[in-house]
Amino acid sequence: MEKEAITAYIEENKQRFLDELFDLLRIPSVSADEKFTGDVLKTAGVVKSRLLEAGCDKAELVETPGHPVVYGEKIIDPGLPTVVVYGHYDVQPADPYELWDSPPFEPVIKDEKIYARGACDDKGQMYMHVKALQTMVETGSLPCNVKFMIEGEEEVGSSHLAAFVRQNKERLQGDVILISDTSMISNDHPSICVGLRGLSYVEVEVTGPNRDLHSGVYGGAVANPINVLSKMISSLVDDKGRITIPGFYDKVAEVPVEERAAMNSAPFNLQAYKDDLGIDEVMGEEGYTTLERTGIRPALDVNGIWGGYTGEGAKTVLPAKAHAKISMRLVPNQNNEEITRLFTSYFTSIAPAGVKVKVTPHHGGQPAVTKTNSLAYKAASQAFAEAWGKEPIPTRDGGSIPIVALFKEVLETDVVLLGFGLDSDAIHSPNEHYGVFNYFKGIETITLFYKHFVSLKS
């Protein structure tokens, strides 16, 4: 009965649910660019109003040194469980605009997909939770309390969220934190992300002579910072694809054989993966599959390199300096600050006598796994099974959402990554889109999560 009422309500309000999302998508809430600051604030205000319309008892904009956090709640009975929803209302820049087939802030539906910046990441996924609340309120089926924490700085590193969470620790207490900001394998293979890698990111500078030299006059006698940097980088990973920094693997949690087997049973077509990337061969740590390499194993990538003459034609310079940006993806139980220290110490130690090396850390984040044996995970699994007709597969994403570790540490609350996007949604890229089917099916799945979670808790 209750479930029928819910699906009926969603069905009746489909056009309104889309129209409201489109209104949000039309506001260019690009947090990275100051010229959109007014739009970011306007979006926060709209989200606050929508929370109140959806049934929240109260909602407010909480100021931070950056963009405000929208906080809202509906407390129906302090004795009942509480679901905390995290999402973000800011979006990535839409550049380059010329690669979009339709303007990024004029949402349109084509081939059953909503095209707009933020359609999936994260306005579309965040707004499903607002509409799920409304659906439950209007159909008299909300079984517990709800709190919303929707930030406006996720695309610029969530710089002020840690302080907000620490300052509002009491107010944010709950029994589970739901985040819809990840993707599933496919609409045929629903999945739940249960692991995210951490990040250590450094910038290195290698200095040789005190000025750019003529490579004819000095070449062969003076250490060339680019040659040296190349050699240092190449010595960070061995021929078996293992990172050579002493102590790097000491805390890496070995994943049990059964869990690896489960990961590798997920639908994955290596040839399609290679074809999509236009590569002849994958490359990585010996003894692990591609899904394992990105899911449960750390990695080291140079994200940028520069030095010497990079213009047209030829210039025979032996440059004074060379630079690189190097990042390491980390897995449980590596600690990003410790890894940054190990990197710095090792990288400095392998510099030859003819150069000086400087290592500057950038931002980082801890790896995180979410429990697969919690009531919350079980409820999510049941909700997926009921809505999609298939048990969801637990997967591990290679990327990082540093706030997940923060929530676990400060709030001590289990997190469930209830993502409904697809890898092909082109988030952060031109022509970002989100399936209309996923939007409505996601709303339904969320309401089912509440039902199963409260049922399991009682």
Added chain:
Amino acid sequence: MEKEAITAYIEENKQRFLDELFDLLRIPSVSADEKFTGDVLKTAGVVKSRLLEAGCDKAELVETPGHPVVYGEKIIDPGLPTVVVYGHYDVQPADPYELWDSPPFEPVIKDEKIYARGACDDKGQMYMHVKALQTMVETGSLPCNVKFMIEGEEEVGSSHLAAFVRQNKERLQGDVILISDTSMISNDHPSICVGLRGLSYVEVEVTGPNRDLHSGVYGGAVANPINVLSKMISSLVDDKGRITIPGFYDKVAEVPVEERAAMNSAPFNLQAYKDDLGIDEVMGEEGYTTLERTGIRPALDVNGIWGGYTGEGAKTVLPAKAHAKISMRLVPNQNNEEITRLFTSYFTSIAPAGVKVKVTPHHGGQPAVTKTNSLAYKAASQAFAEAWGKEPIPTRDGGSIPIVALFKEVLETDVVLLGFGLDSDAIHSPNEHYGVFNYFKGIETITLFYKHFVSLKS
């Protein structure tokens, strides 16, 4: 008698010789920058007039697809030997202007040095030959014929000189080619450059995936073009500083022990060298000294590298491409075209399966040695000994002057590199200068060369 007349003439005309050079230095004949094209042409015209004033029978501007070559000659007797002088009237760009202590095209004398762009390279050194001719003509001591070939594109690769030389092969016949475009060890240690390295210069591109990827999602499973390029570069030189390209050393002429001993007896202070460059240690091929490493051994330097994100802060990109500019300095009897082929073949062969590699050759040049047992070298040596009071030391420069090999090949004429600059003259850099002493002593030395050369030939 004759020598006294010459030194007296130079002494009497010092101020005029300086004033005339200053007039040349005031014209910004920057061949690399189109906005100075008028000035380059104006300079060519002034050089032509000065050749006629100095005593040439005829002088003309020979058109090329680029800047003209100034050709001049004074044939006193076709039966006598002929000296061919090569020099250039164009200069390097003067940027960055703000680092000059005085404006680059307003020559001034400070501490007995002429400060101006081109003061040494090559207006100052080239104009010594014009004034040496005038001195000999006016003092009735010119012992042979003279031809001048002064080009305007040396600083942009002498693109049209090869065609000019081939087309004017007959007109350029002579017994020796004199070039003053190199430096001496010091005013206390006159030296003659007898070797120049050749050059093979390539640009490489490593392509991985067909688009920039998120390094979190793909890192560890997909070959990163920067990591790969770093590894490929580092494998081009081994731990003993030897280039690993198969066949690279096959044609390298081993220099006899006595010649190496002579090289190493040249005044050279390793600590002063390191102090000047601000480095703790030199680095290069095992078994060779610093002078040998730049003089008689090949070298491989990365002149530029770029790829991925190089802006402020952190971006987690696994880039589609990485690039580098790589040059090799060559020694006799290496052939630059062959070396470029060997590099291309080897570099392509070491690319792992996950990437594609493209190698694009830039300009190159053949290595050159000038004979130390020729009459011309002997005459130069005697001229130095007489003018400077010391036997000159034969040295090998690490840089390249590709036209030297061209002259030897097409004109089959011995070249003598009669350079009077110092390494500290800051050519190609702000505050280029040239010693007033070197300017006048060079004019004297050139007249003595003519005397000894004709005497040895007869």
